[in-house]
Amino acid sequence: MRMVYKTFVALLMTALFCSVLSAPVLALGKPAGLYGYISFNGKPIGGVSVSLSDGQRATTDSSGYYQFGVFNGSTYTVTASYNGGSASRSVTIDQARVQVDLNIVPSSSGSKPAATTTPTAVPTAVTQATTVTVTPTPAPTITPTPTPTPTPTPTPTPVPGIPSPVDYRLLLLIIALLVIIIVAMGYYILFKKQ
Numbered sequence: 001m002r003m004v005y006k007t008f009v010a011l012l013m014t015a016l017f018c019s020v021l022s023a024p025v026l027a028l029g030k031p032a033g034l035y036g037y038i039s040f041n042g043k044p045i046g047g048v049s050v051s052l053s054d055g056q057r058a059t060t061d062s063s064g065y066y067q068f069g070v071f072n073g074s075t076y077t078v079t080a081s082y083n084g085g086s087a088s089r090s091v092t093i094d095q096a097r098v099q100v101d102l103n104i105v106p107s108s109s110g111s112k113p114a115a116t117t118t119p120t121a122v123p124t125a126v127t128q129a130t131t132v133t134v135t136p137t138p139a140p141t142i143t144p145t146p147t148p149t150p151t152p153t154p155t156p157t158p159v160p161g162i163p164s165p166v167d168y169r170l171l172l173l174i175i176a177l178l179v180i181i182i183v184a185m186g187y188y189i190l191f192k193k194q
Contacts, residue, residue: 006190014183032093035067036100038080045082048104053077072096080104 037060038048044064051057053076058066060080070076072093079088080102087102 014179014186030072030096032070032072032095033067033097034070034076034078034091034093034100035065035097036078036102037064038066038082038087039064039101039103040082040085041106042103045104048080048082050078050080053079070098078102 034052037044038050039045040048046060046062046064048060048064048066049057050060050066052068052070054070054074056068058068060066068076070093072095075090075092077088077090078100079086082104084107085104087104089100089102091098091100
């Protein structure tokens with residue numbers, strides 16, 4: 001009976017040890033991907049800076065494409081800024097790959113060209129004449145200031161598959177090996193004394 005008790009205690013200690021070691025690994029979400037396309041006024045644009053609320057940054061390629069490695073079950077805010085405008089959206093990762101497309105609309109201060117007007121003299125009426133002739137003044141000439149064409153940054157190199165920040169399978173393998181070693185040592189210590 002004493003041997004059964006010792007075996008039960010050894011197995012209980014092993015299970016407790018395994019649960020303590022595996023808790024941080026199981027708490028991590030599975031690796032996932034967040035990707036999408038950024039457009040400016042409805043047109044895909046390259047060289048746009050895209051950032052996540054966790055601090056990751058990327059730059060869009062020539063077709064406006066970006067991607068990040070994220071974790072399933074986490075919530076992120078994607079923000080893209082370009083030429084004085086910006087767009088952002090919050091998303092909760094609930095599948096292996098989530099697409100978030102953003103359209104940046106130019107800010108109102110930067111999208112309208114400045115107009116220049118030419119003032120003209122206002123005619124004065126002659127009071128002594130029997131007929132008053134008013135010469136119409138031409139409308140002011142508005143000359144728009146051209147908006148500069150944005151120069152995109154060089155196209156970034158394509159990003160290979162989504163990297164996994166932590167390979168949880170390797171951690172589980174290491175934990176399993178440690179458990180086997182501890183169980184073997186426990187049995188050796190328990191049964192050596194008998």
